[in-house]
Amino acid sequence: GTSWVGKPKIESAKNRIHEINPHCQVDLYETRLSSENALDILKSYDVVVDGTDNFPTRYLVNDACVLLNKPNVYGSIFRFEGQATVFNYEGGPNYRDLYPEPPPPGMVPSCAEGGVLGILPGMIGVIQATETIKIVLGEGTTLSGRLLLYNSLDMTFRELKLRPNPVRPVIEKLIDYEQFCGIPQAKAQEAESKMAIPEMTVQDLKQLLDSGADDFVLLDVRNPNEYEIAKIPGSVLVPLPDIEQGSGVAKVKELMNSHRLIAHCKMGGRSAKALGILKENGIEGTNLKGGITAWSQEIDSSVPQY
Known part of the structure; x- marks a missing residue:
């Protein structure tokens, strides 16, 4: 980890390792x-x-x-x-x-x-x-x-x-x-903008799917290898990198065809970012709270978690 236990505990562990195997070399780094x-x-x-x-x-x-x-x-x-x-x-x-x-x-x-x-x-x-x-x-x-x-x-x-x-x-x-891994101060405004994006729960999505509604597009912005591991039925893959580069924006517009947009990723972070980019291009959408992980945990346990 990035933090280390005190020196006495480290020395004690080192001594115990040498008792078990005196030929084992232990190098200590008392730093983060x-x-x-x-x-x-x-x-x-x-x-x-x-x-x-x-x-x-x-x-x-x-x-x-x-x-x-x-x-x-x-x-x-x-x-x-x-x-x-x-x-x-x-x-x-x-x-x-x-x-x-x-x-x-x-x-x-x-x-x-x-x-x-x-x-x-x-x-x-x-x-x-x-x-x-x-x-x-x-x-x-x-x-x-x-x-x-x-x-x-x-x-x-x-x-x-x-x-x-x-x-x-x-x-x-x-x-x-x-x-x-955090939210840099310089991106605070961007984070606030993403927080303004509407959300829906996995229970809301399940109810929508069960109703047979066909007036929405379920967008998956994860990478192709993640999509192969697990997917929500009916979802369409447009990876976040494609949206960031611009080619995915045009594809999303084509997919929507006047339908509403629901986006998801693994846990909600990347889909919020994608929706922020799409919003800048005139495309409004709703983020699935908790992503496919929440779907697996709360709706369909047969969908693998990773």
Whole structure:
């Protein structure tokens, strides 16, 4: 993570590791991982294992691994569920292929707010350790290109296929990730404008679909690889990058054909951004609150979450 425990606890952990395996070298960095030091710290290692708990550090670690060409063994947990995969390995996808943009600030509760099953880090950690050993040994098949989803309540494991996004922006340097994952002061006016965009709940959309109404277009602004993983029936894909570049605006106008517009993404952030751009081009629309994640959680559990 970006914060570190006190030096006595670190030294105690280091000593315990040496008791278990005296041949294990432990390097301590009593500093926050940042855009200024990440490349220097990570460049000496063959594999990076990401067990961080916040979005700025995850994007930082991912981008540093891409720039250094290091495999990134990823794991995350929340409440009773966990995820694991291997990013940036042998041409495979990286973190930005799964999550092109961070969720809006406050959208995802922290572990302190939402809680987490205490043994869950052990389960996901063991999977990460296994993947790391396989990479070091060059044996077996890694999770690269596969997102492993673990549900402790059902004691089930599921897999989702991941592929590199051919239109993702090229990572050329490390950036200010706190700013990237928040709302910069310079964009406060833009954020206020997006907040003025009307919203509807997934229950409202379900009622609309059940009524058989055909006077609206359900626009999905996620990336094509996300659309392959999960989709709301009847949705039409026009990725946000296309809308930002202008070509998608014309396509949306053609799709609408005097119909009203409802837009969604994974959790609501990108669709709000898309609707803001469309609004500037004279196209009004409604944002689906919570996106396809809320649809899966509250309406149709058969739609995969990722």
